[in-house]
Amino acid sequence: MKYTRKDYESFLSTELETQMREYVRLVETKAIVLKERGDVFVGRFIKLQENGMVIFKVRVNDNMPRKNTFWTASYFINEMGSYKNWGELSWAELRKQYQRECSEALCAWLSKSDDSNFCLVGIKNISVEFAQMLGKEKPIIAFGPSDPPLEYLMNLIAIVRDTNCTVTKQILDFEQSENNIWDPTKVESKENLNALLAQKLQVNNCVEIQGPPGTGKTFRMAELSAELLRQRKSVLVTALTNQALIELVKKKDLKDFLEVQRISKTSLTVDERKEVPKLQPNAKNLCNAAPGYLSLATFYLSSAWAKDATDIPFDYVIMDEASQALYPMIAASMKLGRKVIWIGDQNQLPPIVITGEDVINRYDWGAIVKGFNTLCVNFSYPSFMLKDTFRLTGRGAACTGIFYNNDLNSVSEVQVVSSAIKCMNKNGGPTFWGMDLEPGNKIPDVAIHSIIDLVVKILAEDPETKVAVLSKFRATVRQLQKQFILQSKKNEIPENLKIETVDRVQGLTVNYCIFFIPNASLKYSLEKELFNVATSRAQYCTVIVADKSLLGKDMEDVVRKYLLKSQDDKFVEFNNVKTISSGNISVNVLDKIDLSKFEKKRKEIVEGKENIYIIDTNVFVHCPNIIGKIGHKYKIVVPAKVLEELDKLKLKESIDKKALSDAARNINIAFTKHFSKMEDADVSLLPVGFDKKNPDCQILSVALKYKGENPIVLTSDNILQTRANGLGITTISLSDFLKQLR
Structure with a gap:
């Protein structure tokens, strides 16, 4: 199988720990620094509107919040109401020692105020108790980082640990497909998708649908949901975001079912209730499957239902935004519905994860992150692609x-x-x-x-x-x-x-x-x-x-x-004859000659892989124009530690100052013209026993980032060459490299 259950748990646990670590790192930073960076802002309460919106006044020279971002609103007691008194306290210390009350908050809008030194900020999702305190005391409120959604990951960890569940086994314990070719049936807008799905679901439990931009997948989903409700089926629609669920329920096909109160949503806010007045709240956020009723829930809550489910509760589960579901969430949907329809687009955004790209690549976790794509290319479920876009010209x-x-x-x-x-x-x-x-x-x-x-x-x-x-x-x-x-x-x-x-x-x-x-x-x-x-x-x-x-x-x-x-291809012509003329003379350009074919083969180059030169400090000292000699055909990386060492060398009396100056100028030109780039070290890639503070080891860690390709360490340092060769990384000395060019 592609992944063991331990593999899934390792990824989910790593992501959980990374999110916790990032949050802790953030809240343990000085609160005043967070304010300067825009991760905290301060506003004075102005008024509470009838629709529940709370208005605050914020200085324009501060970093104002982005519209539609989530925050934690904190009321600090005594002198800590003023940020000028925060001193050395971290955000976590402020909240622990001085916070009297707090609430979740969403920045809904930004506006000018009568005073040009201030802007107005509209905040919603404030709790009733917090709103009452604001109206009574009219305080200054500090807004800081919101808590990360850790329960979602914890639910998925519990699901992958359950090796006895037969319905998730078929998804989680899959064998990787050899061809990785996905060829969905193309569906035009005039075709009856419901009829096609009904036909396939008679003999299959699952169907995949790809909805490219503007192809009406939400409209199709509403049509399908309405048809299933007319058949007295219990239906769950689950998506990553609340907004996706609200957009679905506003479609006209579901209007009649709203009127008779047969559609409910978890975590229904006051704002959503005003937007869709007939939408029913799932007050306790409990799994509420019932014949002829539609339930709406985000992944965060439906994953909890799946974790606790002993029997499959719904006749049908429709997963919207499936391309934003981690692969274990795809499996979780199997615990919730007897028939499952996944709707997404693997060519649009995958789930947002905090774990570094290098870590994901090192452990081959990419297929867990891009769950919908993994499902499509490794299973032979019936699949469709909506091919007609109503949005684009x-x-x-x-x-x-x-x-x-x-x-x-x-x-x-x-x-x-x-x-x-x-x-x-x-x-x-x-x-x-x-x-x-x-x-x-x-x-x-x-x-x-x-x-x-x-x-x-x-x-x-x-x-x-x-x-x-x-x-x-x-x-x-x-x-x-x-x-x-x-x-x-x-x-x-x-x-x-x-x-x-x-x-x-x-x-x-x-x-x-x-x-x-x-x-x-x-x-x-x-x-x-x-x-x-x-x-x-x-x-x-x-x-x-x-x-x-x-x-x-x-x-x-x-x-x-x-x-x-x-740009209407105006700069490039593919497979066309191009004519260049001047006066009475014209030349047909039939093709281009690849001059690299006539170059002498370099021994360090590997065909079929990306060849990446990582240049050591000593090379720039003895050959300031090394980037030009390598040429633009290959990727060139300059470790940040090399730039630091070159800067320190300027202080040495015996060093060739002109060579250093030329090297610095050439590196700057290469960075500006993007022939080369700088990379920071990642000492976590170094094997046990390597000195993580050693400059050579830090340079070597940059090469380890590209281990899957062909990193080439260009150095005259014998020790660095030995270390690199011991880790299977290609090396070449400056003298050997230059000999090849003669």
């Missing part, structure tokens, strides 16, 4: 279709966009807006002001149009939200404008979307699932704002093809 579908083997078809009523804004393509879909962006800066002023100006222009054309501004990073989004309040003429961020991180908007549909890619940590913004989500939200146009040189950076092939297509 034909041009937009052609671009996004790159992620779906070009099987996506537009059935949108809008195919031509009437905007007069220059950067909008009249045929809809994406356009690329290249800028000169400072490397490493996630909040560049020029880009942020330009984006806000574009948003203002869009809203000026149509004040009711829906707009999203998305980015990967929280710091970027926080600054965009803050600057919109300060720069625009709006008093607050309007309801039809969403400025958010990409991981919080899966399922969102807007008219226009701006995806901002700062020139920092690019691999995260260009990760294919995140990129696909960010660029497929808009019915009309998507504007990708990034550095001009973005196409020259490392990225997956599908992302590069999308970016080229967003």
Whole structure:
């Protein structure tokens, strides 16, 4: 089998411990430092509105909260109500020693105030008791980190430990498929999906459905749920987020069942009750399967039901957002329903985990994280793909279709966009807006002001149009939200404008979307699932704002093809004859000559693997232009410890200062032009017995990050060569390397 139960438990326990450790690290940081970083903010209570919204006043020169983020609201007694008195106390110490009352809190909106030094923040999800205290005492409240959802992971650990459960065995104890090919039946919008599912479920207990962007999976899910309720079946719909459940229950197919109070939801909030008045609360969050009734629950609660279930409670379980479920949660759904329908999209965002990518790769846990994809490629359950997108124009579908083997078809009523804004393509879909962006800066002023100006222009054309501004990073989004309040003429961020991180908007549909890619940590913004989500939200146009040189950076092939297509392939022609002419002379360019074919074969290179040079300090001292000699064909990594050692060498009298200066300049050029990158050490990768403080060992740990490929340590240090060779890592001395080039 691919994984033992111990493997599953190891991953889940590691993730649990990592989340706990990260939370403890956060709350044990000085509270005043957290405030400076934006992980804590302070607001004075202004008023409590009739709809339950609580209004606070926050200084504009503070790091304001992001809209739609969760916090813990704390009321500190005595002088600790003022952050100026927090001193050296950590957030945990403040709460333990001075907290009188606390409540969960959600930042619902941001707005200007009459005083230009302050902004207003709308907070909801406040407990009744906390709200009463606010109204009575009108205090200053500190908002800090919310507690992590640890019970979900604990529920899944209990499920994988149960080796006697037959229904989860077939999922958890699987043998890995040899071909890993998934070929779902393509379903057009005019086809009756319910009939197709009914036919397959007569002889199968499970079905997989892939719903690419805008293909109406929520509409289809509501249709299916209504049909099952008419058949007097007990149905559970479970999803990662409460918002997904609310979007489902608002569909017209379920209206009649709401009217007769046959739909309930766990953890129903006052806000949700106002949004869907007939939705019934599952007051005690207990498993409440009943014929002809629909239950709605997030993964966090349905996993608890699965953990405790001795008999299968529901006739049908429909798992929405299945691509955001860890693989053990996929298995948990088998304990809840006699028939299970998984609906997701493995080309969109996987679950968010805190465990480092290097740890996940080292233990081969990737298939546990990307559970829906693992299910699809390793099982022969009936599977379908919704191929018609109602959201995207034909041009937009052609671009996004790159992620779906070009099987996506537009059935949108809008195919031509009437905007007069220059950067909008009249045929809809994406356009690329290249800028000169400072490397490493996630909040560049020029880009942020330009984006806000574009948003203002869009809203000026149509004040009711829906707009999203998305980015990967929280710091970027926080600054965009803050600057919109300060720069625009709006008093607050309007309801039809969403400025958010990409991981919080899966399922969102807007008219226009701006995806901002700062020139920092690019691999995260260009990760294919995140990129696909960010660029497929808009019915009309998507504007990708990034550095001009973005196409020259490392990225997956599908992302590069999308970016080229967003520019209508105007810079590159594939498999076409290109003509270059000047005066009466013209030349047909038939193909390119790969000059690397004529290079002398380097002995350290391994075909079929990525060859990555890790350069030691002594190499730069004796050959400052080593990066240029390696060339741009291969990845080059400069360990952070090497930069530190080069800096220290400047203090030595005997060192060649010009060589150091040349090396520093060449490294800087390589970083700027992205021929090379810096990597921090990861001493956790070192075997037992290695000195983790030793500079050579720290450099070696960088090479160990790439153990699955072909890392090449370029060094003249015999001891470092010996250590590397002992761990199976290729090495080459500077003299041997240079000999090959002659």
